[in-house]
Each structure stands twice: as C-alpha cells, then as structure tokens.
Amino acid sequence: MPTRKLVFTLTGLAAVCALLSYAASERLGGLRGGSTASAAAHSTGPGYGSYLQIAGVRPMDYDAADKGARRDGAAWVLGDVDLEAVRAAAAAPEDLDRLAEVDPKWIPTQTWKMRHGGASPFALAKEHCSARHLAQMEAMCKADISVVVERQGADEGHVVYARPALGDEATDDCHAYADCIARNAWLDRAAPLPDGRAPYHAFQAGDIRLPMHGTKDEWQVSLRSEIELVTDNLTALRRLDLADPQIRQSLDLQQDLLEQLEWMAAL
Incomplete structure (x- = not known):
C-alpha cells in the first residue's frame, strides 16, 4: 500500500476509535476484526454502553468529586472566566480538522482532540x-x-467550558451521559494551542455510543485479535517518515x- 494511502487509512481508523466506543468502531468498519467481534456486536440480548458493564466493573461515582465546576444552563464552566466571551466562542466552534488541513500548526x-482514547483519564471518565x-x-x-479552551501560555491551555447538544430523539439516559462527559471527561483537560493571542478557542467534538452485545469471553477473543492488528500497524508506521506530521499523528493515534x-482486555 502506498505510504500516503496507509497514513490516511490508519488515521481514519484511530480517529474513529478515539471518537467512538469500541463497539461503534467495530461496526462502522474502522477495525478489521475477526468473526467473534462481529458475532458479539450482533448478538441478541441486552445492550450495554460500555465494556465495563460486560466485564463486571462498577462505575465510578463522579458526584463525589467536585472540581469546582458550575452550571451555565446546559453547559459546565470552570474558573474565573469571561463568561460572555466563552459563551460567544462556544456558540461558533471551529472545525479543527479544517484548520489543520489549511495550516499544519x-x-x-x-x-x-482525536486522541482521547487509550487508558487516559479522559477515556476512563467516558467509560x-x-x-x-x-x-x-x-x-x-x-x-x-x-469545547472552549482558555489559553494559559504561548502554546497551551485548558478546557474551561463544555456544552453538550443532543437531538430531539435522545433519551434521558443519553442526556445524562453527555452531561457527565462534559463535566468529568472534558472540563479542565490540558490542551495544546498554536501561537496566538486569542484568550479562548472553541471547537466542536462529536461523541457516539452504540449498544454493545455479547459476553466477556467473546469480546476477549476479539480484543486479542485487534491488539495483534494494531501492533502490526504500529510496526508499519514506524518504518515511515516520522518527520511527516500526519504520519506522526497516525502513530500517536494507533x-x-x-x-x-490492552486496558479493556485486562479488565
């Protein structure tokens, strides 16, 4: 496969998996999983929002941890910020994918934004x-x-505002989940920013969850297969030009x- 095609293929794969739950990425074609994963995804029976439930892991009670966040309508805000400026930024979020395409900085x-997977505090909060x-x-x-990032230096900041927006068809449970990740996954996360003077930068981030089906044993087989696949992808990427920012990005996401x-397989 040509280098450029490989980069875009792997970037797309990792972007999907960072954005969506593992089950969602399976069925959207991001992963070349085995038959076990496919069977698990299409099994009958109850659907779960996270592999944690299938693995029997009790969810954290985030209500016990108050990080100083406060309400602003449907949003969560943190710290002594210019609320009007933050609201204005959140009302017109930028498309980071388009910005990155035009300017590599x-x-x-x-x-x-794309790499909030792994076993990071962000990913754990979402799960x-x-x-x-x-x-x-x-x-x-x-x-x-x-998501609104407040600049704290020449090339960095942290998230001070997060406001979820859902469609009319969203259930009460879906609203509760989106509210939870706005406060506990996004708020106060450190973020890089290009050089500039603007105190706030806003972007829109999507989140999709699809029901997961199947047993822990079925998913364990699938996870081991996918670990082998991604390990091979990483080996291939490391042979490419790591000075290319898109290849470097693909490596980070993979x-x-x-x-x-690996975190899920260890549960």
Missing part, C-alpha cells in the same frame, strides 16, 4: 460515565460537545488505540 491540537448512565442501551446515543484495547 493546528495539527497538534487536532491530534489532541465510567457510559457504564453509569447507559446501563441498558437499545439505540445510539449521539452528542456534539462545544498507540492510544493499543493502550485502550
């Missing part, structure tokens, strides 16, 4: 929010999160995916 920020609020899933839960798969 945005690629680190785009990568940061525990899902396990807590999507206890029984029958349909997709889809949300868009308007590494996150491997960490997430």
Whole structure:
C-alpha cells in the first residue's frame, strides 16, 4: 500500500476509535476484526454502553468529586472566566480538522482532540460515565460537545467550558451521559494551542455510543485479535517518515488505540 494511502487509512481508523466506543468502531468498519467481534456486536440480548458493564466493573461515582465546576444552563464552566466571551466562542466552534488541513500548526491540537482514547483519564471518565448512565442501551446515543479552551501560555491551555447538544430523539439516559462527559471527561483537560493571542478557542467534538452485545469471553477473543492488528500497524508506521506530521499523528493515534484495547482486555 502506498505510504500516503496507509497514513490516511490508519488515521481514519484511530480517529474513529478515539471518537467512538469500541463497539461503534467495530461496526462502522474502522477495525478489521475477526468473526467473534462481529458475532458479539450482533448478538441478541441486552445492550450495554460500555465494556465495563460486560466485564463486571462498577462505575465510578463522579458526584463525589467536585472540581469546582458550575452550571451555565446546559453547559459546565470552570474558573474565573469571561463568561460572555466563552459563551460567544462556544456558540461558533471551529472545525479543527479544517484548520489543520489549511495550516499544519493546528495539527497538534487536532491530534489532541482525536486522541482521547487509550487508558487516559479522559477515556476512563467516558467509560465510567457510559457504564453509569447507559446501563441498558437499545439505540445510539449521539452528542456534539462545544469545547472552549482558555489559553494559559504561548502554546497551551485548558478546557474551561463544555456544552453538550443532543437531538430531539435522545433519551434521558443519553442526556445524562453527555452531561457527565462534559463535566468529568472534558472540563479542565490540558490542551495544546498554536501561537496566538486569542484568550479562548472553541471547537466542536462529536461523541457516539452504540449498544454493545455479547459476553466477556467473546469480546476477549476479539480484543486479542485487534491488539495483534494494531501492533502490526504500529510496526508499519514506524518504518515511515516520522518527520511527516500526519504520519506522526497516525502513530500517536494507533498507540492510544493499543493502550485502550490492552486496558479493556485486562479488565
């Protein structure tokens, strides 16, 4: 496969897996999983929002951990910020993918947005929010999160505002999940920013959860297969030009995916 085609293929795969739950990425074709994964995804029986439930892991109670966040309507806000400016930024979030395509200086920020997988605090918060609020899933839960980053230095900042937006078809459980990740996954996360003077930068991040079916044994077989596949992908990427920012991005995203798969397999 030509180098450029390989890069885009792997970037797409890792981006999907960072954005979606593992089950969602399986059925959207991002992973070349084995027959066991396919069977698990299409099995009858109850649907779960997270592999944590299938593995029998009790979700965290995030209500016990108050990080100083406060409500602003449907949003969560943190710290002494210019609320009007933050609201205005959140109302017109930027498309980081488009910015990164036009100007490579945005690629680190785009990568940061895409790479919230692995076994990072962000990924764990998402899984525990899902396990807590999507206890029984029958349909997709889809949300868009308007995220505002406050600049704290020449090339970095942290998230001070997160507001979920859901469609009319969203269930109460889906609303609760989106609210949970806005506060506990997004808020206060460190974020890279290109050089500039703007105090706030806003972007939109999507989140999709699809019901997971099957047993732990079925998913364990699938996870081991996917770990082998991603390990091979990483070996192939390391043979390419790591000075290319898109190849470097693909490597980072694949590494996150491997960490997430290994974490899930160890539960």
